Amino acid sequence: MLGRAPQDTPAGIGTYLFLSVTALFAAFPLYWMFVIATSTDEATSQLPPVVIPGDRFLANLEEVFSLQDVYFAASLVNSVIVATAVTASVLFFCSLAGFAFAKLRFRGSRALMLFVILTLTVPNQLGIVALYIVMGRLGWNGTLLAVIVPGMVTAFGVFYMRQFIVNTVPDELVEAARVDGASTMRIWWTVALPAVRPALVVLGLLTFVATWNDFQWPLITLNGTDYPTSMVAISDLASGNYVIYRRVLAGAFVATVPLLIMLVIGGRQIVRGIMEGAVKS
Amino acid sequence: MPTTRAAGEPALRRRGAAPDRSMTWRDRLHRFDVRYVPYLLIAPFFLLFLVFGLFPMVFNAVVALRHWRLDQPDLTGWAGTENFRRLFTDGDFGNALYNTFGIFLLSTIPQLLLALVVASMLNRRLRGQTWWRVSALLPYITPITASTLVFNVFFARDLGMANWALGLVGIGTENPIDWRADKLHSWIAIATMVNWKWVGYHALLFLAAMQSIPRDVYEASALDGAGPWRQLWRITVPMIRPVLIFSVVLSTIGGLQLFTEPMLFDLNAQAATGGSGGEWQTVAQLIYRVGWKDLNLGYAAAMSWALFLIILVVAALNTALTNRMSGGRR
Numbered sequence: 001m002l003g004r005a006p007q008d009t010p011a012g013i014g015t016y017l018f019l020s021v022t023a024l025f026a027a028f029p030l031y032w033m034f035v036i037a038t039s040t041d042e043a044t045s046q047l048p049p050v051v052i053p054g055d056r057f058l059a060n061l062e063e064v065f066s067l068q069d070v071y072f073a074a075s076l077v078n079s080v081i082v083a084t085a086v087t088a089s090v091l092f093f094c095s096l097a098g099f100a101f102a103k104l105r106f107r108g109s110r111a112l113m114l115f116v117i118l119t120l121t122v123p124n125q126l127g128i129v130a131l132y133i134v135m136g137r138l139g140w141n142g143t144l145l146a147v148i149v150p151g152m153v154t155a156f157g158v159f160y161m162r163q164f165i166v167n168t169v170p171d172e173l174v175e176a177a178r179v180d181g182a183s184t185m186r187i188w189w190t191v192a193l194p195a196v197r198p199a200l201v202v203l204g205l206l207t208f209v210a211t212w213n214d215f216q217w218p219l220i221t222l223n224g225t226d227y228p229t230s231m232v233a234i235s236d237l238a239s240g241n242y243v244i245y246r247r248v249l250a251g252a253f254v255a256t257v258p259l260l261i262m263l264v265i266g267g268r269q270i271v272r273g274i275m276e277g278a279v280k281s
Numbered sequence: 282m283p284t285t286r287a288a289g290e291p292a293l294r295r296r297g298a299a300p301d302r303s304m305t306w307r308d309r310l311h312r313f314d315v316r317y318v319p320y321l322l323i324a325p326f327f328l329l330f331l332v333f334g335l336f337p338m339v340f341n342a343v344v345a346l347r348h349w350r351l352d353q354p355d356l357t358g359w360a361g362t363e364n365f366r367r368l369f370t371d372g373d374f375g376n377a378l379y380n381t382f383g384i385f386l387l388s389t390i391p392q393l394l395l396a397l398v399v400a401s402m403l404n405r406r407l408r409g410q411t412w413w414r415v416s417a418l419l420p421y422i423t424p425i426t427a428s429t430l431v432f433n434v435f436f437a438r439d440l441g442m443a444n445w446a447l448g449l450v451g452i453g454t455e456n457p458i459d460w461r462a463d464k465l466h467s468w469i470a471i472a473t474m475v476n477w478k479w480v481g482y483h484a485l486l487f488l489a490a491m492q493s494i495p496r497d498v499y500e501a502s503a504l505d506g507a508g509p510w511r512q513l514w515r516i517t518v519p520m521i522r523p524v525l526i527f528s529v530v531l532s533t534i535g536g537l538q539l540f541t542e543p544m545l546f547d548l549n550a551q552a553a554t555g556g557s558g559g560e561w562q563t564v565a566q567l568i569y570r571v572g573w574k575d576l577n578l579g580y581a582a583a584m585s586w587a588l589f590l591i592i593l594v595v596a597a598l599n600t601a602l603t604n605r606m607s608g609g610r611r
Contacts, residue, residue, distance in 0.1 A: 015402050022399055023416040026481060029431045030423055032442075036434060045440040093325040100322035112323060119330055121530070125538045125565060126589040127337030129572055129582040130344055134337055150333040153326045184318040213424040215541045216565070220573060234426045238433075239550040245434050252427035259422045267415035274418075274482065275489035 030256070037061075037250035044246055060250035064237070071226060072251050075233035079255070082144055082229055083211040086151045090207045091200055093153035098161025099192045103174050104184065113162070119155045128220065135221055146221040147229065151211060157203055160277060164199035165192055202273030205266050209259055230255040341582045349579035364583035374584065376559050377567040378591075383464065384543075384563065385536040387472035388479075393528060395480050400487035401513055414488075417481030429474055429545040436460040436470045443470075467546065467561040474542045479535075483528050490521035519608030529603045533596045537588065540565040564588050 032051075036044045039054035064072050100106070101113050131150070132141065140146040169192050177187045193200075215231045222228035228236070234255060237248040263270065348360045368374050403413055420428065435442050437460075444457040452458075460470045494517065502512055518525065543555050543563045553570040555562025562570075564584065572581030 015405050015407070018402055019399075019407075019413050022480075023413065025477070026416055026419045029428050029435070029477065030419060032435075033427060033431045036431075044434065045437075047440055047445050049442050049445060096322040097326050100319045104319040104322075106316070106319040109319070112327075116326065119334065121534075122334065122338070123534050123538055123589060123592055124334075125540075125568075126585055127334065127341045128568070129578050129585060130337035130339075130341040131333060132572075133344065133349075133578065134333070134340070150329065153329050155326070155330070158323075158326055183314050184322070188322075209422050213422075213426075215424075215426055215544075216569075220569070223573065231424055231426045234424075234430070235545060235550050238430055238545060239552075241549065243433075243548065245430070248430055249427070249434075252424070252430055256423055256427050259424070263415065263418060263422050267418065268411050270418060271411070271414045271485060274485050 033249050033253050036246050037253045039246055041246060057250065060246050063247050064251040070233050070236045072233050074227045075230045076255065078144060078227055079212055079230040082147050083208050085148050086211045087204050087208045089152040090154055090157045091204055094157030094161045094203065095193060095196065095200065096188060097158045098165050099188045101162040102165035103169060116155050116158050132220060141221050142225045147218050160203055161196065161199060164196050169195045198269065201266060202269050205262055205270050206273060212259060342586060344579055345582035345586050347579050351576035351578060360579060364580050367580065368583060368587055373559065373567060377562050377564045380561050381537055381539065381563045383468045384471050384539060387468050388475040389532045389536050392476045392479055392532065393483060396483035396487055399480060399484040400491055401517060403484060403488050404491045414485060417484055420478045421482045425478065425541040426545060428478065429542050432474045433546065461556055464560050467556060471542050471546055471561055486524050486528055487521055490524040491517060494520050522607045525607055526600055526603050529599045530596050533599050534592055537592045537595065538565050539563045
């Protein structure tokens with residue numbers, strides 16, 4: 001775990017200085033989003049720039065939430081619905097499929113897993129026009145179904161769960177459960193799932209963040225509807241001849257808060273999840 | 282194999298011994314469970330991919346070969362290669378391609394180099410390790426829509442912080458830079474947003490790989506008199522090559538499909554023009570414009586297929602290049 005190369009031994013002041021500056025750069029836009037969200041119009045266009053939050057956060061929020069043409073509160077609710085539904089479904093289906101690929105024997109499992117991995121490299125943009133037409137035929141354009149259903153199970157999730165289950169669920173345990181007469185589903189529920197709880201947390205967090213932040217497809221399929229997701233609503237707020245940034249960014253900040261909370265609570269796991277995913281891919 | 286056999290044998294025995302009805306029913310259930318349930322478990326992925334991934338991909342090619350306009354539903358029929366031929370003479374497409382590659386180069390290269398440096402810093406013995414790593418993910422979790430709008434304020438011409446900071450070091454004090462007026466400046470602004478978002482993420486990927494490098498390799502090279510810089514290029518980079526290539530492919534696919542940043546950098550976001558003269562309009566943005574503003578889905582589909590082919594070629598080239606540069610030779 002520790003940096004062990006000889007040049008690392010006493011991490012010098014230079015390292016901390018460098019890392020502090022990068023961390024500052026990483027955090028600054030977020031911080032500044034909050035500053036503008038709490039300020040007046042004058043304060044946001046002032047040089048040298050204001051770097052201390054003002055006291056107008058609630059007033060700016062009230063303005064965003066009472067807008068007549070963008071229903072921001074409803075869009076936030078939609079985002080919660082979409083991200084929660086997708087996350088729950090990804091965890092369910094990906095842990096099932098991951099379990100099957102890791103611990104069950106069936107004809108063609110290797111080839112099918114290879115196929116899953118290959119789909120990871122397909123840029124999703126490729127079929128976006130046709131996807132829109134398909135959704136039109138299904139009558140789903142403009143509804144949340146169009147945003148939820150295509151994301152309900154992901155290749156990354158299947159791959160990630162499989163990897164984790166291979167490494168953490170012992171074959172003996174699965175066999176023992178079989179001999180005791182447990183069905184496949186029961187083994188999944190009582191043997192596999194409890195062992196992979198950390199992986200479920202990581203996959204859940206990553207899926208939630210990705211779904212919450214998705215912009216392009218929701219913009220296409222929900223465009224022109226009154227109740228899009230919050231990311232589309234933010235872009236609505238920023239469209240027009242004159243953009244009132246303290247208002248837009250107050251809204252944007254509210255839409256960022258749930259993710260910030262997740263990072264604070266699950267930061268260590270997310271980091272580990274990303275790093276583990278990297279080594280194995 | 283053991284899982285199926287351990288369970289299969291008692292079932293066989295039972296079937297031979299007792300032709301009891303309830304038993305056979307249980308046997309059948311069991312057989313079904315062992316043989317077919319695995320397919321049921323993996324079916325959702327394949328079903329969903331078929332309907333919302335593979336089919337649209339193939340169908341996209343059909344749409345690209347047809348007339349398909351949202352505003353003229355009666356104009357159907359084959360267009361042949363018309364949509365594709367139009368690409369070659371379409372100035373907008375050429376411009377978008379040029380912008381995409383410009384922004385791509387300005388983002389990917391600094392991004393991965395910086396990530397390498399950050400990762401090697403994070404790989405040192407540090408206090409508050411977790412804290413540094415988590416802070417690297419702050420940009421990753423921030424919605425691009427939100428951060429792009431912050432950067433918009435940042436890159437304002439007259440009262441923006443970027444120009445103010447540049448003015449402190451004596452750049453542009455007479456004529457403040459108009460970040461939306463020309464290609465180079467708008468590309469730099471957008472590339473800054475992309476880099477901000479992804480440096481930390483890639484740094485963590487690199488860090489993961491760096492941690493599996495044995496320390497004696499460094500010790501040996503230190504004895505040979507190699508400094509930190511030399512060690513980074515001669516040891517670290519070659520040894521994390523697989524992750525490096527993964528990152529390059531990832532950022533190639535992502536960079537060539539850049540959409541949100543150029544969309545919202547526009548002061549009138551949903552016009553999707555990418556600047557008054559298309560200064561920073563990317564291909565993904567043009568596809569959106571052609572498809573959902575001009576309502577010509579057939580042509581948009583042709584563009585997205587062309588983009589896909591371009592991504593394939595560039596990703597392959599970059600993989601080869603990275604492979605070579607990171608020690609495919611001495």
